[in-house]
Amino acid sequence: MTAGHVPGPPPARGGPAGLVSRAFARLVDALVVAGIGLAAELGGGAARLLVAGPPFEIPDPPGWLTAVAGSLIAVLYLTAGWGLVGRTVGDQVLGLRVTGRSGRPLGPGRALLRAVLCLMFPLGLLWVPWSRRRASAQDLVVASVVVHDAARRGRP
Amino acid sequence: MGEAKAPSARCDVRVAAYRNPRPVAVALFLPRLTLRVLRTGADALLRELISAVVDRIDLDAVVLRVDIDRVADRVDVNRIVDRVDIDGIADRVDVDRVADRVDVDRVADRVDVDRVAERVDVDRVADRVDVDRVADRVDVHAVVARVDLVPLTLEVLTRIDLGRIVRDTGGSMTKETLDAFRERSMRADRMVNHVADRLLRRSGTVRADGEDGAGPLPGNPP
Numbered sequence: 001m002t003a004g005h006v007p008g009p010p011p012a013r014g015g016p017a018g019l020v021s022r023a024f025a026r027l028v029d030a031l032v033v034a035g036i037g038l039a040a041e042l043g044g045g046a047a048r049l050l051v052a053g054p055p056f057e058i059p060d061p062p063g064w065l066t067a068v069a070g071s072l073i074a075v076l077y078l079t080a081g082w083g084l085v086g087r088t089v090g091d092q093v094l095g096l097r098v099t100g101r102s103g104r105p106l107g108p109g110r111a112l113l114r115a116v117l118c119l120m121f122p123l124g125l126l127w128v129p130w131s132r133r134r135a136s137a138q139d140l141v142v143a144s145v146v147v148h149d150a151a152r153r154g155r156p
Numbered sequence: 157m158g159e160a161k162a163p164s165a166r167c168d169v170r171v172a173a174y175r176n177p178r179p180v181a182v183a184l185f186l187p188r189l190t191l192r193v194l195r196t197g198a199d200a201l202l203r204e205l206i207s208a209v210v211d212r213i214d215l216d217a218v219v220l221r222v223d224i225d226r227v228a229d230r231v232d233v234n235r236i237v238d239r240v241d242i243d244g245i246a247d248r249v250d251v252d253r254v255a256d257r258v259d260v261d262r263v264a265d266r267v268d269v270d271r272v273a274e275r276v277d278v279d280r281v282a283d284r285v286d287v288d289r290v291a292d293r294v295d296v297h298a299v300v301a302r303v304d305l306v307p308l309t310l311e312v313l314t315r316i317d318l319g320r321i322v323r324d325t326g327g328s329m330t331k332e333t334l335d336a337f338r339e340r341s342m343r344a345d346r347m348v349n350h351v352a353d354r355l356l357r358r359s360g361t362v363r364a365d366g367e368d369g370a371g372p373l374p375g376n377p378p
Contacts, residue, residue: 018341018344020341020344021338093337094341095334095338130356132358
């Protein structure tokens with residue numbers, strides 16, 4: 001990232017989030033999902049230890065099962081984040097919030113649809129710079145927006 | 157009669173006078189003897205008289221009639237003092253015995269410490285204290301060596317709640333790190349958006365909740 005002349009004023013809070021911020025947020029979410037998956041595997045190994053006894057072994061499921069389980073975890077994670085609080089862990093770290101165009105939170109249905117679309121077509125994020133509203137392909141389908149909205153603590 | 161005369165002892169003379177009495181010696185002997193007898197008698201008489209007078213004298217009455225003040229006025233104290241050998245008296249004084257007899261506790265009890273303290277001008281005393289010289293003489297290492305650091309440190313940690321400070325510091329550092337990361341991400345977003353806008357030859361964007369179309373120019377508030 002060059003520290004050269006950056007034209008334009010900085011976006012005010014509530015302004016649309018750009019490609020870089022959203023990409024980093026998704027990266028963080030991917031790490032979180034991987035952590036959840038690892039915890040699930042460790043939990044499975046612990047359960048098997050309790051049932052079948054030692055030795056402790058981490059389950060090694062087939063690839064398709066891993067893919068399906070990981071996808072399911074990701075969809076559920078994204079749906080819960082966007083549908084309940086409007087942000088996932090990655091959004092929280094980058095100070096982003098996912099809402100409808102009116103500013104209201106997405107409902108569970110729209111959140112689920114958005115999550116599935118993000119998982120199936122992650123390259124839709126690349127549309128953000130080209131859109132005037134800085135919307136990704138998923139945002140265009142679900143009619144959602146992602147804005148900068150870092151939580152303020154203790155400030156009026 | 158041809159015997160040699162003995163040394164002039166009276167006894168010898170009297171013996172000689174008795175053996176060879178002469179009229180002169182005989183004539184002087186009787187007066188002498190008489191005088192001696194009279195003298196002895198007079199002495200005895202005087203002693204008796206004096207004793208009787210002394211026994212009859214009322215010394216208390218005599219003393220009462222003495223004007224002590226007049227006597228004292230006539231006494232030249234300075235001459236008496238001049239004759240007193242102060243050094244000799246001081247040499248004879250056993251200071252240790254005197255000190256042993258002094259009851260220090262009773263003396264101390266009679267001292268009003270508060271009044272003594274009130275009369276002490278602390279500011280003047282403090283002004284005369286050379287703090288630098290006092291500090292130079294202080295062996296800091298020895299002082300520190302005598303300090304038990306472990307309980308002192310534990311007490312300090314308990315009072316200052318180090319855990320809360322660490323939590324607050326950690327939270328502040330985390331928040332500052334996140335804010336810095338977010339700011340850099342936002343700058344990167346603007347840069348990417350600007351590149352895209354220039355490629356598409358358009359100006360600015362619309363608000364996130366606005367319609368499609370020409371939005372406010374960069375630099376203009378919405």
